[in-house]
Amino acid sequence: MPHSDTLDMIRSVANSHVRMTIARDGWGYMRRFAFAVLLLVASQTMANIGDSRGKFVQRIDDDVWAVLHRTETPGATILVLRDGHRLYCHAYGFRALDGQLPASMDTHYEIGSITKQFTAAAILQLQDAGKLNIDAKVSTYLPDAPHAGQITLRQLLTHTSGLPDYIGLSSDEQATKSATFQQLMDVVADKPLDFRPGSRASYSNTGYILLGRIIELTSRESYRQYVRAHLLQPAGMTQTFTVADEPSLPTMAKGYRHANGKLEHGLTINDSYGWSAGNIVSTVGDLEKWNEALTSGKIVPMADYALMMTPQITTAGENSGYGFGLFIDTVNGQSRIGHTGGSYGFTAANFYFPEQKLRIIALTNNVDVPEPGEMLTNAIFNDLYPDLARAATRPAPHEDLAVTSKVKTAFEHLQKGTDDASLFGASLNAKMKTSLAKHMADEYGPYGAPTAFVFRGRRSDGGKNWSDYLIEFGPGSTLKYSVGLDAEAKVISLGFNTF
DSSP: OOOOOOHHEEEHHHHHHHHHHHHHOGGGGGTTTOEEOOOOOOOOHHHHSSSSSHHHHHHHHHHHHHEEEEEEETTTEEEEEETTEEEEEEEEEEEETTTTOOOOOTTBBBBBBGHHHHHHHHHHHHHHHHOTTTBGGGGOOTTTTTTTTTTHHHHHTTTOOOOOTTTTTTTTHHTTOOOOOHHHHHHTTTOOSOTTTSOOOOOOOOHHHHHHHHHHHHSSSSSSHIIIIIHHHHHHHOOOGGGGGGGGGGOOOOOEETTTEEEEEOOOOOOHHHHHHHEEEEOOOHHHHHHHHHHHTSSOOOHHHHHHTSOOBBBSBBBSSSSSEEEEEEEETTEEEHHHHHSSOEEEEEEEETTTTHHHHHHHSOOOOOHHHHHHHHHHHHHHHHHHHHHHHHOOOSHHHHHHHHHHHHHHHHHHHHTTOOOBBBHHHHHTTTTTHHHHHHGGGOOOOOOOHHHHHHHHTTTTTEEEEEEEEEEEEEEEEEEEEESSOOEEEESOOOO
16 A cells, blocks of 8 residues: 555644643543544543453554555545434545544535445335336336336345446546436446346446436425425434535535545546436535435335335345445444445445444445545444454464465465466466456455565355355454365456455
């Protein structure tokens, strides 16, 4: 991961700033915090977490700074709630490096694909109003849309449509320019489906653009008007806008990204390009209002929210891990419901852990791999529940050290994008010589050097024998990595996040 003095400067200025805050407010135990920090924690709640206030605060602070430093993220705003009550909220670093403008609890960030929660909720509202049916074909509402007669609205909602992703087929330059709905559809119009609708799950922003247009046609309101009148206003969200409003928002963060190892200003996705798949700008406070409204029945009936939280099962019987605008997965063996969001200069995460009744929202102004927003939520969850984190990274018995050594070497090759006939089976090595090597390097090279390989066991799946490992890269950053070996102990199969 590229490194410069940027984050050292941020932390230095932050610590200087907070010393003035301490002198004014007398909260000496918060001496390491940057900018304004609000801690509303009852002593009983802290006792339930099982740690003293000082250790709890310092552990989170250390790990957040570690994530920001490792990813060179200029700023972040974090909000943690337990059982609906604020547990921790904190703004770190800068919303803009130019002028060293500090991040605050009121800083606006692009939230990217978290927008999909709003689009999904709107579709369910319109179904309840009798204006559409999620099991109808897309052709019922958009007869000229690509593959409209083969795909249902439910498949759009759950990413099981097979539609290619228009973002993956577009350039950065196209993403910054205005686009009509038809122009976005033209990107995929001549492309075949990636798979038979319903048979698999594959994330596609195209589906949510189609849903946005269906909202307009069935409600007879623009998408922007519908969201404001039927979602934002009922939730009391007065600080939520779209990327088109960014120039007029005085607390808008500036987005950043890495290019050629250096941190630079990110692009701004055009409002019409991200649209119903990812054009919303918000604050942690407004997302707190959204979460409360959505989960309490103010936006859609509780039966509809249950649908949103129910992962779609494919026709092959596989759990897609996605409901309506929500991922449903696990962290450290604990259920997690929510969404991440990324644009050309921002990452965001909004997750709920039902067993702990815990909500973590993290908004950042850096787009990176792995995503700083999700890294922060993972790190904070681990800090709050260290026993769960330790259990999840406990090595399984009967580890074969020779296999582990081979697995580590294979991952080094993946990160570098290099092949090795002595390591990989013939078929996999041939793929590495072509596009697979670059894809792997682009995807996993940015994770940086692993800090630990943890053996998690062996299993049989799909007629193959797998060895599973958890690779750790620092606070909040882990990767589930599986390899299949042949009789000659060559790597013939790779899997990520499959166990």
